[in-house]
Every structure is written in structure tokens, then in C-alpha cells.
Amino acid sequence: QVQVVESGGGLVQAGGSLRLSCTASGFDFGDLTMAWFRQAPGKEREAVSCIDVNRTTVYANSIKGRFTISRDNAKNTVYLQMNSLKPEDTAMYSCAAKVLSYCPAYWAAGGVFHYWGQGTQVTVSS
Numbered sequence: 001q002v003q004v005v006e007s008g009g010g011l012v013q014a015g016g017s018l019r020l021s022c023t024a025s026g027f028d029f030g031d032l033t034m035a036w037f038r039q040a041p042g043k044e045r046e047a048v049s050c051i052d053v054n055r056t057t058v059y060a061n062s063i064k065g066r067f068t069i070s071r072d073n074a075k076n077t078v079y080l081q082m083n084s085l086k087p088e089d090t091a092m093y094s095c096a097a098k099v100l101s102y103c104p105a106y107w108a109a110g111g112v113f114h115y116w117g118q119g120t121q122v123t124v125s126s
Contacts, residue, residue: 002026002115006095009120012085020080020120022095029076033100036069036080037110038091038122047108048093051078053101060108063089085124094119 008020024032035050049069050058057069068081078095096113104112 002032002097002099004095004097004115004117006093006117006120009093009122011123011125014085014087014124014126016085016124017081017083018085018122020082020093020095020122022078022080022117023076024078024095024097024115025076027097027099029071030073031099031101032097033103033107034069034071034078035096035098035103035107035110035113036078036093037096038089038093040088040091043091045094045110046091047110049080050103050107052103056103058103058107082122085122087124087126089122090124091122092119093122 006022033052036048039045051069066084071078095117097115098113
């Protein structure tokens with residue numbers, strides 16, 4: 001069983017930055033493909049980014065160029081560096097994990113990921 005825990009959310013002004021962290025335990029972290037999703041109140045869950053075991057990354061168009069996903073296998077942690085934040089980035093950000101070596105073409109649907117964290121709230125004020 002993989003446990004996933006996010007941290008790093010908070011309140012930031014528009015144009016600011018935050019770095020989210022996600023730690024996964026209970027499995028060899030190096031064998032996990034990890035992803036970030038977000039959900040704003042009243043909206044559908046939205047895929048943000050995915051990173052596979054070889055550090056190949058995929059980004060949603062809405063955040064491309066502003067967010068960077070990375071991983072530190074020694075710390076069992078994946079990061080989401082968020083720059084140039086906008087009020088529309090306000091959401092609950094959740095981390096997901098899958099014992100898989102790559103981000104599949106349908107990763108953004110979310111269903112491929114078996115393990116999810118509770119989420120960390122990001123609020124961007126205008």
C-alpha cells in the first residue's frame with residue numbers, strides 16, 4: 001500500500017511562487033510515476049503535471065511555462081514549483097501515484113492512478 005502526503009500549500013499573492021511537496025511511502029519510490037492534479041470549488045478535477053520514473057514530464061497547457069514538476073528519489077518526494085501564480089490557480093492540489101514506468105497518454109483522466117493524497121490548498125489572491 002502506497003501512502004501519499006502533500007504539503008506546501010498556502011496563501012500567496014498573484015505573481016508569487018509556491019513549491020508543493022508530495023512524499024510517497026510504502027513502495028520503491030523509483031518505481032512510481034507521480035502526478036499532480038487540482039480541483040477548484042465547483043469545478044472538475046484538472047490534471048496539472050506528470051513525471052515518470054525516468055523524469056520525463058508532461059504538463060497541462062494551462063500551466064505550461066509556469067509550473068515545474070521534479071522528483072528526488074532519495075527523499076521519496078515529488079515537487080511542483082509554481083511560479084507566476086494567478087487567482088485562477090486557486091485550488092486543492094492533490095498528488096497521485098501509480099506503479100508504472102511512464103505517464104500514459106490518458107494520465108490526465110486520473111483514473112490510472114491508484115494512490116492519492118488528501119491534498120493541500122493553494123489560494124492565490126489578486
